[in-house]
Amino acid sequence: MSETLLLVDDEEDIRRFLGLFLADLGYVVHAAANGEEALAVLDEVDPAIVLTDIKMPVMDGLELLKRIKAKSPDIEVVMISGHGDMDMAISCLQNDAADFVTKPINHDILDAALKRIDEKLAMRRELRQYTQNLEKLVREKSSRVVELERQLAAGQMAETMCQAISGLSADLGEGTGYFNEMPCFVAVHNASLEVVATNQLYKDRLGDMVGRHSWEVYAGQALRGFDGPIWKTFETGKGQRCRETMLCKNGNELPVMVHTSPIAATNGKVELVLEMAVDVSEIKRLQEELRVTQQKYMDLFDATPCYIAVRDREGTVVANNHRFVEDFGEGVGRACHDVFAHRSEPCPDCPAALTFADGEPHYHETVVTTRDGRQRNVLISTAAIRNAAGEVVEVMEMSADITSIRELQSHLTSLGLMLGSISHGVKGMLTALEGAVYRVESGLRRGDISRSQAAAEAVRTLVGRVRALVLNVLYYAKSRELAPETVDVAAFATSMAQTVAPKAAREGVLLETSIGADLGEMAVDAVNLQAALVNILENAVDACVADTAKPAHRIAFRISREGRTLVFDIEDNGMGMDQETREKAFTLFFSSKGLRGTGLGLFIANDMVVKHGGSIALTSEPGVGTHFSVRIPETSPAPVEAVREASAS
Numbered sequence: 001m002s003e004t005l006l007l008v009d010d011e012e013d014i015r016r017f018l019g020l021f022l023a024d025l026g027y028v029v030h031a032a033a034n035g036e037e038a039l040a041v042l043d044e045v046d047p048a049i050v051l052t053d054i055k056m057p058v059m060d061g062l063e064l065l066k067r068i069k070a071k072s073p074d075i076e077v078v079m080i081s082g083h084g085d086m087d088m089a090i091s092c093l094q095n096d097a098a099d100f101v102t103k104p105i106n107h108d109i110l111d112a113a114l115k116r117i118d119e120k121l122a123m124r125r126e127l128r129q130y131t132q133n134l135e136k137l138v139r140e141k142s143s144r145v146v147e148l149e150r151q152l153a154a155g156q157m158a159e160t161m162c163q164a165i166s167g168l169s170a171d172l173g174e175g176t177g178y179f180n181e182m183p184c185f186v187a188v189h190n191a192s193l194e195v196v197a198t199n200q201l202y203k204d205r206l207g208d209m210v211g212r213h214s215w216e217v218y219a220g221q222a223l224r225g226f227d228g229p230i231w232k233t234f235e236t237g238k239g240q241r242c243r244e245t246m247l248c249k250n251g252n253e254l255p256v257m258v259h260t261s262p263i264a265a266t267n268g269k270v271e272l273v274l275e276m277a278v279d280v281s282e283i284k285r286l287q288e289e290l291r292v293t294q295q296k297y298m299d300l301f302d303a304t305p306c307y308i309a310v311r312d313r314e315g316t317v318v319a320n321n322h323r324f325v326e327d328f329g330e331g332v333g334r335a336c337h338d339v340f341a342h343r344s345e346p347c348p349d350c351p352a353a354l355t356f357a358d359g360e361p362h363y364h365e366t367v368v369t370t371r372d373g374r375q376r377n378v379l380i381s382t383a384a385i386r387n388a389a390g391e392v393v394e395v396m397e398m399s400a401d402i403t404s405i406r407e408l409q410s411h412l413t414s415l416g417l418m419l420g421s422i423s424h425g426v427k428g429m430l431t432a433l434e435g436a437v438y439r440v441e442s443g444l445r446r447g448d449i450s451r452s453q454a455a456a457e458a459v460r461t462l463v464g465r466v467r468a469l470v471l472n473v474l475y476y477a478k479s480r481e482l483a484p485e486t487v488d489v490a491a492f493a494t495s496m497a498q499t500v501a502p503k504a505a506r507e508g509v510l511l512e513t514s515i516g517a518d519l520g521e522m523a524v525d526a527v528n529l530q531a532a533l534v535n536i537l538e539n540a541v542d543a544c545v546a547d548t549a550k551p552a553h554r555i556a557f558r559i560s561r562e563g564r565t566l567v568f569d570i571e572d573n574g575m576g577m578d579q580e581t582r583e584k585a586f587t588l589f590f591s592s593k594g595l596r597g598t599g600l601g602l603f604i605a606n607d608m609v610v611k612h613g614g615s616i617a618l619t620s621e622p623g624v625g626t627h628f629s630v631r632i633p634e635t636s637p638a639p640v641e642a643v644r645e646a647s648a649s
Contacts, residue, residue, distance in 0.1 A: 003047075006045060006049070019300075034058040035058060035059025048121055050064075052064055054080065074124070080105065081102055183201070184278045185256070186202060190272060195212055254281060255284065256279055259276045305323065307324045307328070307397075307399040312394055316335060341369070361382055363382075366378060436462060437455075486523050487526050488521055489566055496534055496557075503538060536605055543575050545574075555571070556571045557570055571627040572625050572627075577620040586606040609630055
């Protein structure tokens with residue numbers, strides 16, 4: 001059976017999550033915030049077990065233990081403390097505490113302690129049941145002995161039906177009879193289908209029905225009578241059992257379970273019918289209480305501030321909470337890797353799969369994408385859901401949104417990690433730069449001008465790469481306000497194309513530039529915005545180089561104006577991106593280039609465009625190509641400090 005457990009702790013989070021764990025163990029859990037509140041709840045829920053913290057305001061756990069044991073010694077009390085000193089444990093055990101556990105709570109230790117208490121309670125119930133059965137057996141045997149003694153003493157027992165009827169009627173009519181002590185409605189009916197006697201409870205709740213028709217007390221049978229349980233008992237000579245609805249004397253309907261028993265005369269003819277009706281509205285009340293309790297747990301399930309999904313062995317989501325539905329849509333019936341990562345295959349580091357394998361909780365941090373395209377950093381923890389045989393049949397995944405935590409992490413720490421990851425790239429560029437300088441010097445010594453010029457071009461390219469890398473690091477290391485200046489859009493775009501053209505030519509990629517007419521001017525931070533757009537153009541060249549399936553590659557660079565917005569379209573026919581790569585393209589430190597990429601370029605490009613009040617739209621298909629559409633307003637928004645000063649004035 002499910003034991004009722006009262007959890008007492010002044011920390012709401014502990015009450016919530018420890019309550020979920022206890023409910024999973026099969027307990028009916030009620031909670032209180034301190035000892036005084038627990039005493040108020042105690043009489044209402046009558047728990048078999050109390051699990052209480054020691055250090056609490058208002059009334060501490062030790063005082064609560066003493067009060068409980070003074071009032072209900074059979075309640076088993078488990079003490080919880082974050083201090084764990086031996087004197088406190090001894091004091092609790094001296095006051096009849098069942099066990100003592102320390103914080104942080106080890107679920108295995110708590111589970112073992114509760115199992116010992118459950119066994120103790122079960123043994124206590126078995127002993128009580130055995131004692132009751134033994135007492136009942138003694139009473140039955142004693143009654144039989146008394147009956148035999150009477151038979152021997154009197155020689156016979158000759159009771160006529162009339163004597164039985166008169167005795168029964170007298171008992172029902174008296175205020176102290178046996179039937180008046182019964183917690184049910186009792187009535188005697190004659191063969192004319194009339195009520196001849198009732199107990200006091202019948203009169204109090206249903207009214208004085210003596211002398212009236214037997215069927216009048218039943219709802220909906222006032223005009224029938226010949227198909228009710230009383231008539232059927234007279235007709236068949238057998239007792240009836242059925243669910244009916246009776247009318248109280250105040251007009252309310254009362255659901256009852258009716259049992260009838262025939263009372264026969266010496267000739268075997270049914271002379272009377274004994275009717276007993278039990279009020280089943282209490283069962284309905286308990287059912288409603290169960291429904292309310294289940295609803296409370298569902299509300300807690302939905303109110304938990306993290307994404308919760310329960311999945312089976314095939315990876316199909318079988319349940320999810322409201323927070324999950326808000327950000328990812330209804331997941332029931334879908335594969336979890338499709339919902340979270342938009343993957344067609346299971347994730348390689350799936351913690352749920354590990355929990356299915358060993359039954360233990362596992363943890364994993366990853367980036368997921370909501371249905372509206374937002375990336376969220378989540379920390380996933382898993383828990384096994386077992387059947388009665390102890391087998392893991394489902395796994396619950398709880399994913400806490402830690403995006404804000406990741407965004408607030410120290411920039412210096414992140415920068416240190418990033419510098420370590422790109423050290424090999426910097427070393428390679430410096431080595432290449434030394435080689436290019438050597439070729440310049442060698443050409444000058446030999447008087448080979450063409451060799452020196454080619455080497456000088458390589459030096460210029462490598463210096464540009466080093467400069468771009470250093471600017472990216474500096475940009476990420478320190479947030480800077482925009483420094484807008486008015487530039488000619490056509491000249492700005494031409495400069496970008498000229499910056500990327502040498503690299504495209506070296507790699508055999510055709511760069512087609514289309515600059516619209518009457519583009520006018522725009523007020524932007526030209527240096528940083530140009531670096532951001534050049535980064536996208538260079539990524540397009542790299543995507544073409546990485547694609548070996550096509551004989552020729554091209555990049556279309558188009559600039560146009562839509563009202564007060566400048567549109568920069570960069571489209572290539574390179575290797576393209578799958579959905580997971582598209583969704584993480586602008587994520588910090590994410591790179592599809594492996595060791596050749598730092599994961600800063602597109603992150604900084606997107607950040608710079610957003611600071612200008614613009615946006616980047618990305619569409620791509622694997623094996624087809626990629627299209628970036630960058631939209632920049634012709635006038636950049638005012639810096640944050642300027643806005644604050646204007647508001648203050």
